[in-house]
Each structure stands twice: as structure tokens, then as C-alpha cells.
Amino acid sequence: MRIDDYELLLKLQEIGTIRGTAKAILISQPAVTQRLKYIEEYFGQPIFIRTPKQLVPTPSGEIILKHAQKVVKGEAAIMNKLAQSSNTIQGTLSIACSSLISQRFLPAILGEYTAKYPNVTIDLVTGISEDIKRNHKDYHVCIIRGQKLKESTCISLFEDPLYIFDTEPFPKNRMKERPLISFKSDDSMHELVDNWLYHHNDLIQPLKAITVDQIETCKQFMKQGIGMAVLPQSVSDSMKKDYPHIALELDGKPVTRHTWLCYQEGVRKLPQVDLFIKELAKQTFL
Known part of the structure; x- marks a missing residue:
């Protein structure tokens, strides 16, 4: 089993349909179906029940999905530790970003960042700010609109x-x-x-x-x-x-919409995250 197989299981659980997952990860629907079939054969257990509306985890699937969460988090933790100990800027940068900001500003910002730090892997999720807020602890940094995140360090980007x-x-x-x-x-x-x-x-x-x-x-x-x-x-x-x-x-x-860069204390110890926050904080948006 590869890490991306576990990530696929978690994405299927999150979205709830094979079609929606295929669209989200930019591969064909038959390819997702084939990979899920391989994973279920590997474990020897069905992981999801296919209902007309969504995928429902089986009892065995719930156990496997919990295991997948641990594997993915463990892999990210190891990569982050290696990034801290290396002179080369590398590791994963996990970003959750408001759809508007991701369309209007983020491509140019990430283009400059990845040109400077090509060894950093970008893990990007875009969506509505309210959805991002509910899962903000899953990401290194969040770029949101409206009210800033509670219990987080927040930098005002622009109004x-x-x-x-x-x-x-x-x-x-x-x-x-x-x-x-x-x-x-x-x-x-x-x-x-x-x-x-x-x-x-x-x-x-x-x-x-x-x-x-x-x-x-x-x-x-x-x-x-x-x-x-x-x-x-x-x-x-x-x-x-x-x-x-x-x-x-x-x-x-x-009447204005406020845009915030928010993160949890401690993530700036990761060089790739700290550099991204510095790059973002110095941008002129309007």
C-alpha cells in the first residue's frame, strides 16, 4: 500500500462519491474505481457500500479508514521532522484557501514560492471559508474571508x-x-x-x-x-x-470583506511554512 492509496480512501470518505473524488483529484472515474478495487483486495474486505447517493463505510472500512488517517498523519509528521533537520527547504506545505483568493491571487504567489523552493510539496485545498474553519487544524496555514479564526495566530492580509x-x-x-x-x-x-x-x-x-x-x-x-x-x-x-x-x-x-492568514502556534518552526507565511505577509493585494 502506498501513501496515495491511503489518501484516496480518505478523500473518498470525505467526498462520498467516486465521481466527485475523481473530479477533485483530477483522474478518471474508472481509475478511481480500479484503485479502490485493488485496495479492497489488498485488505480482503469491502471498505465502502455503494448506495445510490453516497459511499458508506463498512464496519471493516471504518477500521481501515482510521488506520489510513494514522498512516497519512504519521507520514506528514516524519516529512516535517526531516524538513526541520535539513539545510534544504523541503517537506510539505499544507494550505487551505478561500476559493476567491485561490483564483485571484494564489497562483502567482505559489508560482514565485515554488520557483524559490522547488523541493517543497504543496498540499492545497480550496473552498468556502466556513468549511475551512471547521477543519483548520488539518492544515499548516489557512487563508480565509470574514471573521478570523479563534485560538489561532491571524495576520490581516487586506480588506x-x-x-x-x-x-x-x-x-x-x-x-x-x-x-x-x-x-x-x-x-x-x-x-x-x-x-x-x-x-x-x-x-x-x-x-x-x-x-x-x-x-x-x-x-x-x-x-x-x-x-x-x-x-x-x-x-x-x-x-x-x-x-x-x-x-x-x-x-x-x-462595507468590506476581511481576508486573514491564520495558523497554529508552532508551525513556523517548519522552514517551508515560515517562508510561505513571510512571502504572503509582504504581498500587496489591492
């Missing part, structure tokens, strides 16, 4: 002002009634928008809500004239000259 965009003008002296398009995000983002709309209900009244999965889809829907969209400056700055928009403000202050 991201929010704007509401539309293809139609925002009148000053009459009510604007249009559909509101929103993208899948954590609750803190929706609370900011809902609070602003509540305080401006004499000027803007959403007719209905349209929810899409990605922020890029939200932008494209807005550009096609389907409705209004609240977007952070980090992904909409170039749109300001082409589309009507207003800044979200309350009591004369901009």
Missing part, C-alpha cells in the same frame, strides 16, 4: 470593499427594483449584503434572488443584464469603467 453592479443605472431619487444575483459563499458575506440592503430598502429592492455556484458565473449573469450583483473589489475593479455601480457603505464607512 476588500464591496460594490453592487448592474447593467442599468442606479437612480438617486427613486426606487430601483431588480433581481439580485448572489454566488455561493459563507454566511458572513450574505449577512453583510443583507444588512446593507436592509438599511437601503428605500432605494434598492431586490425582486427575487438568483443563486449561482461561482463568483465568475455571478459576474457573467450580471453582465448579461439578468440582475444586480454584489462583488468584492478584488474581482471587479476592472468592471467599474464599464458598468454602473455604487460602493456599499454604512454610516459613511465602506
